[in-house]
Amino acid sequence: xxxxxxxxxxxxxxxxxxxxxxxxxxxxxxxxxxxxxxxxxxxxxxxxxxxxxxxxxxxxxxxxxxxxxxxxxxxxxxxxxxxxxxxxxxxxxxxxxxxxxxxxxxxxxxxxxxxxxxxxxxxxxxxxxxxxxxxxxxxxxxxxxxxxxxxxxxxxxxxxxxxxxxxxxxxxxxxxxxxxxxxxxxxxxxxxxxxxxxxxxxxx
Amino acid sequence: xxxxxxxxxxxxxxxxxxxxxxxxxxxxxxxxxxxxxxxxxxxxxxxxxxxxxxxxxxxxxxxxxxxxxxxxxxxxxxxxxxxxxxxxxxxxxxxxxxxxxxxxxxxxxxxxxxxxxxxxxxxxxxxxxxxxxxxxxxxxxxxxxxxxxxxxxxxxxxxxxxxxxxxxxxxxxxxxxxxxxxxxxxxxxxxxxxxxxxxxxxxx
Numbered sequence: 001x002x003x004x005x006x007x008x009x010x011x012x013x014x015x016x017x018x019x020x021x022x023x024x025x026x027x028x029x030x031x032x033x034x035x036x037x038x039x040x041x042x043x044x045x046x047x048x049x050x051x052x053x054x055x056x057x058x059x060x061x062x063x064x065x066x067x068x069x070x071x072x073x074x075x076x077x078x079x080x081x082x083x084x085x086x087x088x089x090x091x092x093x094x095x096x097x098x099x100x101x102x103x104x105x106x107x108x109x110x111x112x113x114x115x116x117x118x119x120x121x122x123x124x125x126x127x128x129x130x131x132x133x134x135x136x137x138x139x140x141x142x143x144x145x146x147x148x149x150x151x152x153x154x155x156x157x158x159x160x161x162x163x164x165x166x167x168x169x170x171x172x173x174x175x176x177x178x179x180x181x182x183x184x185x186x187x188x189x190x191x192x193x194x195x196x197x198x199x200x201x202x203x204x
Numbered sequence: 205x206x207x208x209x210x211x212x213x214x215x216x217x218x219x220x221x222x223x224x225x226x227x228x229x230x231x232x233x234x235x236x237x238x239x240x241x242x243x244x245x246x247x248x249x250x251x252x253x254x255x256x257x258x259x260x261x262x263x264x265x266x267x268x269x270x271x272x273x274x275x276x277x278x279x280x281x282x283x284x285x286x287x288x289x290x291x292x293x294x295x296x297x298x299x300x301x302x303x304x305x306x307x308x309x310x311x312x313x314x315x316x317x318x319x320x321x322x323x324x325x326x327x328x329x330x331x332x333x334x335x336x337x338x339x340x341x342x343x344x345x346x347x348x349x350x351x352x353x354x355x356x357x358x359x360x361x362x363x364x365x366x367x368x369x370x371x372x373x374x375x376x377x378x379x380x381x382x383x384x385x386x387x388x389x390x391x392x393x394x395x396x397x398x399x400x401x402x403x404x405x406x407x408x
Contacts, residue, residue, distance in 0.1 A: 071350075122327075123327075126327050126330050130331035131337065131338035134335035134338045145274040146274055151350055177327060181323070184388035188388055188391070189392050191389065191393045192396005
């Protein structure tokens with residue numbers, strides 16, 4: 001038991017504060033569930049849009065086919081969004097079970113696992129979107145100084161679908177970033193024992 | 205004043221716990237300072253390595269020059285590392301001043317500002333490294349399906365220096381990720397009031 005609880009018993013905790021905290025906790029858990037569902041759905045959409053994207057063009061009787069595996073960054077994007085969707089599905093189940101049971105997350109090891117998972121997912125998603133966006137810009141505008149020609153004037157339908165996939169992946173990234181803040185809050189508030197030092201240390 | 209402090213005065217806080225917390229706090233602040241100095245130094249190195257990188261090649265009496273502005277991802281990398289270095293320098297000054305004065309961060313608005321800044325820097329750095337790595341892979345290996353030829357066999361010195369810059373930027377990214385965890389800890393432990401709910405809510 002933390003020394004924080006010295007002199008504090010349920011009896012002398014004001015009721016309105018406890019209720020407020022419960023309401024805030026519930027809101028936070030609903031927000032977490034909504035974000036995880038959003039990530040799961042949009043991640044599948046992003047992976048499907050990019051992963052199923054192909055276009056065939058005939059140039060002087062030669063058939064040329066554009067597919068997402070032509071660009072390593074798009075493969076990375078599809079894999080990253082597939083992984084984050086599967087991870088989010090598992091987390092959605094955990095959230096629903098804990099909400100149904102009325103459990104509150106007070107276990108540091110579990111909070112650490114969720115925090116670490118969410119952090120990894122957020123950074124992987126952001127890196128994947130960064131790399132894919134760079135590829136998309138190259139495909140759209142080319143890089144004449146390096147003799148890399150733009151290809152979107154030839155594969156217009158392919159490029160549009162990749163663009164939609166990247167937009168969806170961007171929303172996934174923003175949601176994972178928000179979620180990593182929520183799980184950081186859920187973890188680090190468990191280390192709130194330093195609050196008492198306001199009595200012995202100077203304030204900012 | 206939080207209801208957490210009800211019944212808790214410096215007099216009934218065990219001394220060993222308070223000392224332990226102080227030691228841990230000092231270690232954390234030293235780690236934060238070291239990380240910020242590392243980010244500042246390595247960020248400057250990364251920006252300088254990529255930003256000053258040029259190579260001139262003569263091909264059939266025609267002089268061709270490779271420079272970092274030929275790739276948008278490298279420009280993004282230089283700008284991102286420049287910004288994160290300047291930001292870290294400001295934060296290093298803040299850390300040193302607060303350590304000299306012996307202040308402890310207990311102000312939520314300031315903790316929120318630092319947390320937000322660190323989060324933005326971490327994600328910008330990771331996105332920049334993702335995009336630059338994608339460009340580097342293209343330059344090294346090319347993308348024959350799209351008729352994008354590799355250029356590193358021609359501009360070998362240029363590519364090596366960019367590689368060193370990206371390696372340095374990767375270290376900056378990892379440090380900003382660690383630092384964003386530290387500032388999340390510094391912020392969210394201030395919201396540790398829910399701990400008392402162990403007495404009324406079930407544990408995981």
